[in-house]
Structure formats: C-alpha cells, structure tokens
Amino acid sequence: MSANNIKQQSAFKSLLPIFGFVKPYKLVALSALLVLLFTSGLNLLLGQGVKYVIDNGFIAGSVEQLTNAVFVMIALIVLFAGGTFTRFYLMSWIGERVCNDIRKAVFNKIIHLHPSYFEENRSGELMSRLTTDTTLLQSIVGSSFSMALRSVLMMIGGLVMLFILNFKLTLLVMLCVPLTLLPLFFFGKKVRKLSESSQSAIADISTYAGEIIQNIKVVQSYTHETKEKAAFGEEVEKAFTVAKHRITQRAILIAAVIGLTFSAITVMLWVGGMDVIAGRMSGGELAAFVFYAVIVASSVATVSEVYGELQRAAGAATRLLDLLNVKSDITNKENASLLTWHEDAHLKFDNVTFNYPSRPEVAALNSVNLTVEKGKVVAIVGPSGAGKTTLFELLQRFYDPQIGNISIGEQSIDSLTLDSLRHTMGMVPQNPVLFSSDVWHNIRYGNPSATDEQVIEAAKRAHAHDFITSLPEGYGSFLGEQGVRLSGGQKQRIAIARAILKDPSILLLDEATSALDAESEFHVQAALNELMQDRTTLIIAHRLATVMHADTIVVMDKGQIVAQGNHQTLLKESKLYQRLCELQFEHSGKLD
Numbered sequence: 001m002s003a004n005n006i007k008q009q010s011a012f013k014s015l016l017p018i019f020g021f022v023k024p025y026k027l028v029a030l031s032a033l034l035v036l037l038f039t040s041g042l043n044l045l046l047g048q049g050v051k052y053v054i055d056n057g058f059i060a061g062s063v064e065q066l067t068n069a070v071f072v073m074i075a076l077i078v079l080f081a082g083g084t085f086t087r088f089y090l091m092s093w094i095g096e097r098v099c100n101d102i103r104k105a106v107f108n109k110i111i112h113l114h115p116s117y118f119e120e121n122r123s124g125e126l127m128s129r130l131t132t133d134t135t136l137l138q139s140i141v142g143s144s145f146s147m148a149l150r151s152v153l154m155m156i157g158g159l160v161m162l163f164i165l166n167f168k169l170t171l172l173v174m175l176c177v178p179l180t181l182l183p184l185f186f187f188g189k190k191v192r193k194l195s196e197s198s199q200s201a202i203a204d205i206s207t208y209a210g211e212i213i214q215n216i217k218v219v220q221s222y223t224h225e226t227k228e229k230a231a232f233g234e235e236v237e238k239a240f241t242v243a244k245h246r247i248t249q250r251a252i253l254i255a256a257v258i259g260l261t262f263s264a265i266t267v268m269l270w271v272g273g274m275d276v277i278a279g280r281m282s283g284g285e286l287a288a289f290v291f292y293a294v295i296v297a298s299s300v301a302t303v304s305e306v307y308g309e310l311q312r313a314a315g316a317a318t319r320l321l322d323l324l325n326v327k328s329d330i331t332n333k334e335n336a337s338l339l340t341w342h343e344d345a346h347l348k349f350d351n352v353t354f355n356y357p358s359r360p361e362v363a364a365l366n367s368v369n370l371t372v373e374k375g376k377v378v379a380i381v382g383p384s385g386a387g388k389t390t391l392f393e394l395l396q397r398f399y400d401p402q403i404g405n406i407s408i409g410e411q412s413i414d415s416l417t418l419d420s421l422r423h424t425m426g427m428v429p430q431n432p433v434l435f436s437s438d439v440w441h442n443i444r445y446g447n448p449s450a451t452d453e454q455v456i457e458a459a460k461r462a463h464a465h466d467f468i469t470s471l472p473e474g475y476g477s478f479l480g481e482q483g484v485r486l487s488g489g490q491k492q493r494i495a496i497a498r499a500i501l502k503d504p505s506i507l508l509l510d511e512a513t514s515a516l517d518a519e520s521e522f523h524v525q526a527a528l529n530e531l532m533q534d535r536t537t538l539i540i541a542h543r544l545a546t547v548m549h550a551d552t553i554v555v556m557d558k559g560q561i562v563a564q565g566n567h568q569t570l571l572k573e574s575k576l577y578q579r580l581c582e583l584q585f586e587h588s589g590k591l592d
C-alpha cells in the first residue's frame, strides 16, 4: 500500500467518529437516506420520461400521447422536487445539528481544561476550532456526504441505463468521462490549494486589523496611522494577489470542463445520430442517452470535488477529536470529598515546590511552608516574580505542586472536589476581569441566584452603589469589552462587590499596583476592609495601610519565604523588607 493510500485511509478513518455525533438523530438520518434513494430513482426515471415524450409524442406525431407523456413527466417532476426539498431539509438539519453539538462538546471540554493548556495553545487557534473546523464538518455531514452518496447512486444507475440503451455508445462515454475529468484533476488541486492560502491570507488580514483596533490608542499616540495603513494595505494586496491566482485557475478549469463536456456531447450526438439514421436507435433513446451521460459525467465530477472536501474535513475532524480527547491535568480524584470547614481549620502549605509546566527548569515556589490561621489576614510582599501570585494559583488548584502538599484543616486540597474547593474561595485579581455585559451580570457572577436587592446590597458594601447609579442606565449599564467604560478603581469595586456576593470563607486579594487617586483609593480600601471581615484573607500587598492591618506579613523572594512577622519585627529582622519599605513607603505610602 502506498504512503498516499495510507494517508487517505486514515484521513477517512478520522471522519468516522464524527458520525458518532449523528447517532442520536438516526431516525432523521434514515429518513433522509430513504428520501435520497427515492429521489435518485426518480431522477433516473426522468430519462425514461424524456425518451417517452420524444418517441411517443413528437416522433409518433400523437397529440394525445404527447399530452399524456407530459402529464406523467410533470407528476414525476413534482415528486422529484418534493423529495429534493425533504432530502435537502433533513440532511442540512442534521449537518447544522451535529455541527452545533460538536461546538457544545468542544466548549464543554475547553471550559474544564487545566489553565496551562491555554499557555501552550493560543486562544485564536481554539476559537477557530470552534468556528471554522466545526463549520467544515457541518458541510460534510449536511451536504457533501449526501452529495457523494447521491452521486455514486446516480453514477451506477446512470451507467446501467446507458448500457441497456446502447452498449457501443456507452463504451464511447466511458472513454469521454475521464477526459472531461482531466482538467478537474489538473486544476482542481491547484484551485483547492490556492483557496486555502486565500483563506489564510484573509485570516491574516483580520488578525492584523483586530490587533490594531484593540490597540488603537497606542497606534494613535505614537502617530503610526500612516505606517499601519501602509502595512494593512500590503496585507490586503497579498490576499488579492492570491485571490487573482485562484480565480485565474478556476476560470481555466470552468472553461476546460465546459469545452470538453460539450465537445464530448457533440461527438456522442454525432455517433448516436448515425445510429438513429441507420434505424438502430430511436430519437427518444438518443435523447435519454444524452440525459444519462450528462448525469454520469456530473456525478463523477461531484464525487471528485467532494473527495477533496472530505480530505480537508478529515483534517478538521482530527483537530477537533484531538481536542475532545485532551485530558485535564486538574480533575476531581476518584473519591473526592466535600470541604468540611471547621472553626479551627487553617490553610497550610507544607514544603511546597512548584515549577510551571512551561518552565520546568525554574522553581516558581521552592520549599514553601506557610500556615494561615482561620479568620486571620496575611499580607504577602516581595519583589516582582517572587512567586506571590503562584501561591494563589496553587491554592485554587489551577496547577498542582510537584512536591509537597496544600491543605485546609485536615483535608488536602487535591482530595476535595474542585467545586467545593473553589466555592470557598473568592479571588479579586490585580486587574479585575469584567465581562462585556451590564453591571447586574458582572456583580451577579459571584452568585448567579442572588436577587436584585442582594446585588445592590453587595454594591453598597463595596462602595460601588453611588457611581453605578450615576451611570447612564444604572445597574443596567453596559460596561463595554473588558469594562473599558469604567475607571481602574471602579472596576476594582465591581470585582469586590462580586466577591462580597460570593461570600467566600477564604479571600485571595491581589492589590492593584496601579496608582489610584486619593478618593478612589479611599473607596477601594474601605470596600476591601468590608470584604475582609470575618474571612481568612491572603493579600498580595502593595500598600502600607494593608501591611499595617495584616496579622502577619510574609516576605517572599525567588520562590521562597524569606521572613515572616509583623511590620515592626520585620523592619528589624529582614533586610529585604527594609529595602522594600525604604523604596516605597517613605515616598508614596506604597509597597511594590
């Protein structure tokens, strides 16, 4: 078996599991197939109708027979049209249904995957799996497959009819059909390749434009408009050049197929016409013969077209199935239990060492031991890259440490269900994430079943109510993508309101490093104080006020805890803490 053959076989094999998605709709699929058989049979019968109309109507010169024949033809055509409607509707329905089911399956898979998966796979690529790849499969299931099946049936049926009608002429057709297919083989492949590069050129255009639009302020502030216009123009011209090649090849292809097909039909008419003149064949038979020959030729053309498409779809199917088969690194263990959170329970990092999977050579955390008593506030300080955020990531089990253990009370966090673990934690990140929706939705994200009153109450406690009510549509105001219509301090207060609504027992706060004006700062601080009440809090601190309020301060450097204590003792005992204080506190009241 040639390598090419093996490749093709495995290509089609990879499409098979996709048909597993058709299973739930097997009744619809079966009906569609039956209708397809029915319409293919009718289509072939139409050829007999043509023969009947010509021989019994025109040539016999009988008006009555002609009229009867035409009525029969019309009845056949109505049935054919009705059947085609049903087949098209059912097949396309299955295509759309399956495509959307696959989309759901892929999304449902992605949403549970471990975060490091997204570091290795770009989000744009995952998006294109959800959209482009599934659409390709939709066309396979919804149309190409049925086209291929219909064409194969028509080809076989048409050939049988041809042989019955005229053996000699059929042999001639068998010679002509491959001839008309020659240009399809020569140019078809080229056209396909060019349309792929045309698609990727268009994708480049949209990526480019997307990036510029997203960063429009940077572009304008560096006055790069002219440069960007020229660069974008170049991208567009590249796409146009590829498109030009593609349409040239396609135009040649169409012209060649038309030229060859019509020449072949003319030759056939000539040879067949001789037979008619010699009385070896009737005029109706010749017409029916041409009818079937065209059906056979176009069926072969369709099969070869669809064949290329199937190969392309096989690629999409492989990519989608690969994605559907990815196993999340972070899952519930077999006997995962619910978190039981006692009065005296504490958080504990026990000799934790961790490397990010994408950076196996550097330890982001190195033998970290830390205990946080229930209800206490622990501030974590340290230079950038010290591993502060990593502590939070591990606590929420976005990653598992390679060595050591993290526990809450007596329960190791990897023995808990992910839901119960994450349910007890509330995270307010440095740059709060807001969804492009209204304020209701963004705050209610903390607790989807909260009533309007509860949302407003949380906003009040987060010192956000006043600014929200002064927005044009109050709580119904749309916040724009990533909350672009709010200031940094406002975004933080929305995120705090969200956390208040979630009402977590353990709070993970990452203070914003960006400077807020005095009033914003006051509100954010007040909101944070409100939020921290009666909760176990870990806070990555950048502000003096926060550090002063903490029960314990943990100093981190290069993945290790280098000192622990209160502000006064650390000032005396930790050189790094002293340095951090000198650098920041004295000047701005901030620690960075």
Ligand SMILES: Nc1ncnc2c1ncn2[C@@H]1O[C@H](COP(=O)(O)OP(=O)(O)OP(=O)(O)O)[C@@H](O)[C@H]1O
Binding pocket: 119, 356, 357, 358, 359, 364, 382, 383, 384, 385, 386, 387, 388, 389, 390, 391
């Ligand atoms: N997703 C990641 N993949 C690989 N390395 C990472 C990843 N996230 C962080 N790191 C690395 O791990 C180390 C600790 O990072 P971490 O974000 O915990 O530091 P940090 O103390 O929170 O810093 P900052 O105050 O700047 O946020 C750094 O060296 C960082 O480059």
